[in-house]
Amino acid sequence: MRVRFAPSPTGALHIGGARAALYNWLLAHQLNEQGSGTRGTFMLRIEDTDRERSTDANVAQILDALTWLGLQWDEGPISQVGNTPRHQEALAQLLADGHAYHSNATAEDVKNYKQTHGADRGFRGEPESSGAVRLHVPDDGHTGFEDLVRGEVSFPNAAMDDPVIARADGSVLYNFAVAVDDLDAKITHVVRGEDHISNTPKQLLVFEALGATPPQYAHLPLLHGPDGKKLSKRHGAASVQELRDAGYLPEAVNNYIALLGTGFAPDEEFFTLQEMAERFRLDRVSRSPAVFDEQKLRHLNGMHLRALELDELTERLEQFTGRSGLHDAVAISREKIQTLADFWPLAGFLFDGPADDPAAFARTIGSDAGREALADARAALAEVQAFTPAAVEQALRAVVERRGLKPGQVFQPVRVAIAGTTVSPGIFESVALLGRDRTLELIDRALAR
RNA sequence: GCCCCCAUGGUCUAGCGGUUAGGACGCCUCCCUUUCACGGAGGAGAUCGCCGGUUCGAGCCCGGCUGGGGGUACCA
Numbered sequence: 001m002r003v004r005f006a007p008s009p010t011g012a013l014h015i016g017g018a019r020a021a022l023y024n025w026l027l028a029h030q031l032n033e034q035g036s037g038t039r040g041t042f043m044l045r046i047e048d049t050d051r052e053r054s055t056d057a058n059v060a061q062i063l064d065a066l067t068w069l070g071l072q073w074d075e076g077p078i079s080q081v082g083n084t085p086r087h088q089e090a091l092a093q094l095l096a097d098g099h100a101y102h103s104n105a106t107a108e109d110v111k112n113y114k115q116t117h118g119a120d121r122g123f124r125g126e127p128e129s130s131g132a133v134r135l136h137v138p139d140d141g142h143t144g145f146e147d148l149v150r151g152e153v154s155f156p157n158a159a160m161d162d163p164v165i166a167r168a169d170g171s172v173l174y175n176f177a178v179a180v181d182d183l184d185a186k187i188t189h190v191v192r193g194e195d196h197i198s199n200t201p202k203q204l205l206v207f208e209a210l211g212a213t214p215p216q217y218a219h220l221p222l223l224h225g226p227d228g229k230k231l232s233k234r235h236g237a238a239s240v241q242e243l244r245d246a247g248y249l250p251e252a253v254n255n256y257i258a259l260l261g262t263g264f265a266p267d268e269e270f271f272t273l274q275e276m277a278e279r280f281r282l283d284r285v286s287r288s289p290a291v292f293d294e295q296k297l298r299h300l301n302g303m304h305l306r307a308l309e310l311d312e313l314t315e316r317l318e319q320f321t322g323r324s325g326l327h328d329a330v331a332i333s334r335e336k337i338q339t340l341a342d343f344w345p346l347a348g349f350l351f352d353g354p355a356d357d358p359a360a361f362a363r364t365i366g367s368d369a370g371r372e373a374l375a376d377a378r379a380a381l382a383e384v385q386a387f388t389p390a391a392v393e394q395a396l397r398a399v400v401e402r403r404g405l406k407p408g409q410v411f412q413p414v415r416v417a418i419a420g421t422t423v424s425p426g427i428f429e430s431v432a433l434l435g436r437d438r439t440l441e442l443i444d445r446a447l448a449r
Numbered sequence: 450g451c452c453c454c455c456a457u458g459g460u461c462u463a464g465c466g467g468u469u470a471g472g473a474c475g476c477c478u479c480c481c482u483u484u485c486a487c488g489g490a491g492g493a494g495a496u497c498g499c500c501g502g503u504u505c506g507a508g509c510c511c512g513g514c515u516g517g518g519g520g521u522a523c524c525a
Contacts, residue, residue, distance in 0.1 A: 008525040050524050107522060119451040119521095132523050150454070159452050159521095167523045174525050198453060198520040221455075221518090228517070259461065259473090266463050267472045286462075288455050289518060296461065296474040306487080336486040346485080396483090411483040423485050 001040030002188045003027050005066075005073070006080075006178070008047040009058035012239035013065035015292060016193055016223045016231060019257040023220065023285070024191050025071045026258070029277040043185055044073035047080050049177050065240035069250045070273060075185075080177050083184070087172040090180045090210060091133060091165070099209035100165060104131035110161055123161040133166040135176070135205060143201035148189070148218035149285040155201040163202045175199055179206035182215055191218045191282070194289075218282050221261060221289045231292055243297075247320065247341030249308075252301035259300075260290045270303050302338035310334070317343050323351065332429040347425060350433060354420030354442060364416045365446055373405060374413040378443045387436045389428040396428070417446035 005021040007013065013021075028042035044066070048054040063077065094100040103125035110123040125134050137143075137160045144154030165176035172180075182190060182203075197219045207214040225235030232238055243253050255271055258264075264271055264279040271279070305313065314330045320340040329347045337343050349355055364370050380395040400410045411427045418439060424430055431439050 006525090010525070047525060053524075110522095114451080121451095134523095147454095153453070155452065161521085164523050169523090171523090173523070178525090193519090194454065195519055196525085199525085201453095219454080224518080226460085230518080256461095261461090263462050263472090265472095269462090269473055286455095290462090291460055293460050293474070299474055302487085333486095335488095336484095338486085342486095393483095400483095407483050415484065419484095421484090424483095425485090427483055 001027060001030075001032070002043065002186055003040060003191060004043040004045050004076075004182070004185065004187050005071075006045040006047050006181075006192070007062055008050060008053075009055060009062060010050065010053040011058060012241055013062045014231070014239055015243070015257060017062075018065065018069060018071075018240050018253070019223065019261065020192055020220060021066060021071050022069070022254055022258055023261075023280070023282075026273075026277045026280040027189065027191065027282070028074065029273075030280065040188075041074045042071075043078075043187070044076035045078050045080060045181060045185070046076075047174065047178070049080050049172060049174055051081075051171075061241065065244075068244055069240065069254055071254075080181060083177070083181055084172075086184060087177055087180055088170070091170075091172060091176070094135070094165075094206075094209050095133065097209065098136070100133050100135045101125065101127035102129060102131045103134045103162075104128055104168075105134075120156075120159050122157070122159050125162055130168070132164045132168045134162040135165050135202070135209065137162050137205060143204050145200060145204060145214070145217055147197075148191075148216055148282045150219060150287055153197065153200070153219075155198070160201065163205075165206070175202040176206055179203040179210070179214075183207065183210065183212050187215045189218065189282075190215050191220065194219045194222050218285070221286055223257075223260065224289050224291045226291060226293075228291070235292065247339030247343075248297060248301050249304045249316070249340070251307075252297065252304040255304065256297045256300050260292065261286050269300070270307075298338045305337065305339075306334060316340060325351075328433055329425075332425040332433065336425060346423065349419040349421075349424065350430065354416075354418060354446075357416075357421045360416050360420070360422045361446070361449070364412045364422065365449075369409070370413045371447060373399070373403065373410045374417060374443060374447060376403060377410055377414050378440060378447070381431070381436065381439060381443075384436065387432055389426070389432040392431045393428040396431075413446075414443070417443045 003024040005024045007017050025042050028040035030039060032038050032040070046059055066073070091100070105123070105125045113123045114121065122137060138157045141157050142154045143157055144152060147153045163175055164173060166172045200217055204214050223231040225231045240253070251272065254273055258271070258276050259269060262280070262285045264276060310331055313334060314327045317330055317340055318324050318326050321344050329350045330343070333343060333347045337346060365374055376399045377396055380399050381392065384391045384395050396410055396414065400407050412422060414431065415424050415427050416422060418430060418434060
C-alpha cells in the first residue's frame with residue numbers, strides 16, 4: 001500500500017488537512033494483510049502548481065505541523081513543479097494520441113456554450129493549432145469509481161466539460177499533474193477530502209488516456225464549524241499551529257480529529273497513534289461532515305495530559321511556558337489542567353508571586369472573620385516543623401477545629417494570600433511547595449493590605 | 450441552473466431487519482471535597498430529517514421529497 005498526503009502550500013495546515021494526513025499515515029502504518037510484517041509507505045507531495053499562491057513559508061509551516069503531530073512521512077516531500085519534465089512528456093503523449101487538443105476557448109466561451117446547449121451539456125472544444133490544452137471527455141457513458149468510504153460514485157460524461165489540463169504557456173494544471181504524479185509514484189490509495197470528489201472523474205480520464213490503471217479512491221467528509229459551514233478561521237483555532245499555541249498536545253489532536261469521522265470501538269475514545277493504526281478501517285469512516293468541537297478536544301487533551309509521565313509533561317510545559325524548574329509545580333497541578341495553557345494561570349503564583357484579584361481578596365480576606373482566620377493560620381504554620389503537605393494540612397485543620405469553622409473559611413483566605421485568586425492547586429501542597437518563609441511572608445503581606 | 454455527496458439526542462459516534470436505540474463531550478443533580486479539577490453515582494435530552502414502499506417486523510433495504518454540504522476555474 002502506497003498512500004500520499006498532497007497539500008497545496010497556500011496556507012497553514014488546516015485541521016481538515018491534518019486529518020487527511022493522519023488517515024493516510026494510519027493506513028501506511030497498518031501491517032500488510034499478508035502478515036508479512038511490513039507496512040505501507042506514506043508519501044508527502046507538495047502540490048505547488050499554483051505559482052501565484054504557493055509559498056516556501058507555507059511549505060515550511062506544513063512540514064512543521066506534520067512533524068509536530070508526529071506524522072512522519074516515508075518519502076518526500078517532493079515538489080509537484082519538480083516533475084515538470086515528466087508532465088510535459090505525458091502531455092505530449094496525450095496530444096499525440098489525440099486524447100487531448102489545443103484550444104483557445106475561454107471560460108467565457110464555455111459559459112456561452114452551456115447557455116445555448118443547456119447546463120447539463122458539457123463543453124467540447126474544437127481542436128486548434130495553439131492555445132491551452134483540453135482533455136477529450138467522452139460524450140456518452142459515465143466515469144465512475146468505487147469509493148472506499150462511499151461506495152459507487154458515478155458522473156455522467158455528458159455533463160462534464162473538457163477540462164483544461166495545461167495553460168497556453170504549457171504549464172500543467174492540478175487535475176493532470178495529480179494523475180501523472182500518482183501514477184509515477186505508484187500510489188495505490190488516494191485518501192483525501194470530499195472537496196476533491198468531483199475532480200476524481202477528470203483524473204480517472206487522465207489515467208485512462210495514459211493507458212494506466214488508476215489507484216483506489218477514498219473521500220473523507222469535510223469538517224464544519226459550529227454553524228454548519230465549512231471550518232475556517234472565523235471558527236477559532238482552525239490550523240494545527242493554532243491548536244499547538246492553544247496548549248493542545250499532538251497526541252490529543254490526533255486522537256480527536258481521528259474520532260471526528262470514525263469510531264474505533266463502541267465505548268472507548270482514548271487512543272494512541274499506534275492503537276489507531278491497528279484499528280483504522282477506511283470502510284468504517286463516516287460519510288457525513290462533522291462539526292469541530294473544541295470542548296471535546298479539551299477533554300481528550302486533559303486525558304492525554306494526565307497519561308503522560310510526569311517528567312515528560314514537565315518538559316512540555318517548560319517548553320510551552322519558556323520557564324524551568326517546573327517539576328514539583330506540575331506534580332501538584334496536572335490533574336487540574338486540560339491544556340498546557342491552563343498551567344501557568346493556575347500555578348504561576350508559585351514562581352511569580354500572587355496574582356492580583358481584588359474581588360477574591362475582598363471576598364475572603366476582606367472581612368474581619370477572614371483576617372482572623374488567616375492570622376490564626378499564619379500562627380499555626382509558623383509552628384510547623386517539617387513543612388510537608390501532611391504537616392501543613394494537620395496545622396490548618398487544627399485551626400478549623402479550634403475556631404469551629406468550615407474548612408473553606410480557613411483554606412480560602414490562605415489560598416488567596418498565596419495565590420492571589422481562589423483557584424489554585426491543592427492548598428496544602430501549594431503551601432508546602434512555597435515553603436514556610438515564603439508562605440508566611442505572603443500571608444503577612446496580605447494581612448497588611 | 451447543472452453534477453456529485455450526505456442525513457441517529459446540542460456535538461462526535463455505536464448500531465448493520467427484531468435493542469428499554471449504546472457510548473463520549475457538553476448540560477443538570479448528588480457523592481468525594483479545600484477552590485478548580487479529577488474520580489464515582491444518577492438525570493434531562495432522539496417521534497433515528499419527512500413521505501411512501503419491501504417485510505410478520507425497518508434507524509438499518511428501495512424510491513421520492515426536504516434540508517445541508519461539495520464541485521461547477523487556463524485554483525488546489
